[in-house]
Amino acid sequence: MDILAQTRTVNIIRVVTDLGYVLHENRKIICPFHPEKTPSLVVYPQNNSYHCFGCGKHGDVINFYAGVANLDYTTAMHELAFNYLPDYKPELYKWGHLKKIQTSAPAKPEKIALPTDTKTYEYKPLHSEIYEDFARVCRLQPANSVWEEAWRYLAGRGFAESTLRKFHIFTVNEYHPVQAYLRNTYNVLDLQESGLFNERGNLIFYRHPIIIPYYRKGRIVFLQGRIIGNPSDTVSRYQFLSGVPVELFNADVMDILKAGQTLYVTEGAFDCMTLMQEGMAAVSLGSATMFKREWMKLFRRFEVCFYFDNDAAGQKAAREYGEVFSQYGVSTRVKTVKEGYKDVNDYFSKRE
Structure with a gap:
């Protein structure tokens, strides 16, 4: 059972509403990650993700639940699987960490207006x-x-x-x-x-x-x-782009790179461009939270080196992706930006 892949397919609208959030027009909810009065977080059922246009938070359904429940990504994945996947085996995880999602309505219930534009995104x-x-x-x-x-x-x-x-x-x-x-x-x-x-x-x-x-x-x-x-x-x-699944940035470099060579993976496009300028083959995820399973086959020929931001979130993402890639037989390592620099671009543009 590929828990990660299956959990990412859990309907984000169902999770959002089960947690008591009210869907307003255009699939917006009051963002749980920053104070606001007008809904600015948009839920995208097309690719099971969310993005807040107020604070910039975004990610997949697991990221959303992890943020709301104040959990790490792995724990959030198992709790969602426990609640929504019929074939999930609780023995795969510690029973004490699993919680049933409360589906009771908030103190002041509002009428939930489900969106009509929930079609799956199709590239043309x-x-x-x-x-x-x-x-x-x-x-x-x-x-x-x-x-x-x-x-x-x-x-x-x-x-x-x-x-x-x-x-x-x-x-x-x-x-x-x-x-x-x-x-x-x-x-x-x-x-x-x-x-x-x-x-x-x-x-x-x-x-x-x-x-x-x-x-x-x-x-x-x-x-x-x-x-x-x-x-x-x-x-x-x-x-x-609004409601469109993110693509790999600079993916064409993978077509010319030889098997076994090192491919750097960054969070942002600017970091990727910086490494390419320095002569290192790289691609960018666009965001550390938006990796798509179908990309995995593209990485199997290379030695993958995660070169993420020098913060807790970036290093945590690098460790978690390393675990996921290893499940697919992809060799990985992690390179850390030197202390005092926030990311790859910051380091290479300011180093003496």
Whole structure:
């Protein structure tokens, strides 16, 4: 029994509602991870994940339960399996650690409005066409203050122009003309299905003008936006496509790497780009919490080295992924960023 894979399929909406949270319009709930009055955490049944647009917390159904129940990832996985998987064998884990999820309603029950748009996400070639047209239009925009600020920031992160060109980084210099072009060129439903537009019919990269395209076989298959500089308390550092499962960043490098060679795995795309600039083959998960099981077969030919952020969450994720990879026969090791540096990019851009 592959407990991890099966537990990740547990319906996140069922878990959320069983825990007493009320689903509002567009599958939003009051975020349990930071104080707020207006719901900002969105549940995505398409890929069984969540993302809070207030504090930036995101992950799979296990991450959500772990955060709410204040548990580590492994314990949360077993408790969810105990509660929702009929074939789970409690002897696989310590009985004393298993708790039955309370499904009683909160003190002030609200009417649960289940969303109608719970269809499974399906990638279409049109999505890549939309992403690539979006990139083309942005690159045609004249340079302005947004462009200058963004490229100064990227240079400050230690990136050479050749690296930024190699990874096709671009910016949304003027938001409204790009949004208008996409609306006039494509059906809004297609734009929403591709994840580039939100439920209100607006381009999602309003506050995140630095765009990181994810390529596979030469086509853009995913997009990630980043703010310029450090985030505020109300804006998350990154903006991922709305409701679209994340892809591996720089996955094409795996096609040219020889069997047995070291492949570094980072959390963020900037860390991956930094290692590539330093001559080390690397891919990025986009987030340490969003690894997809179908990726596992891609790693079997390599010696995998996790090079995650220098914090408790990053090192914990590296250990847990090491255990998961070993179950699939993949050899792994962990490299730690030196003390005093927060992540790979921080180290390589500031080292003397």
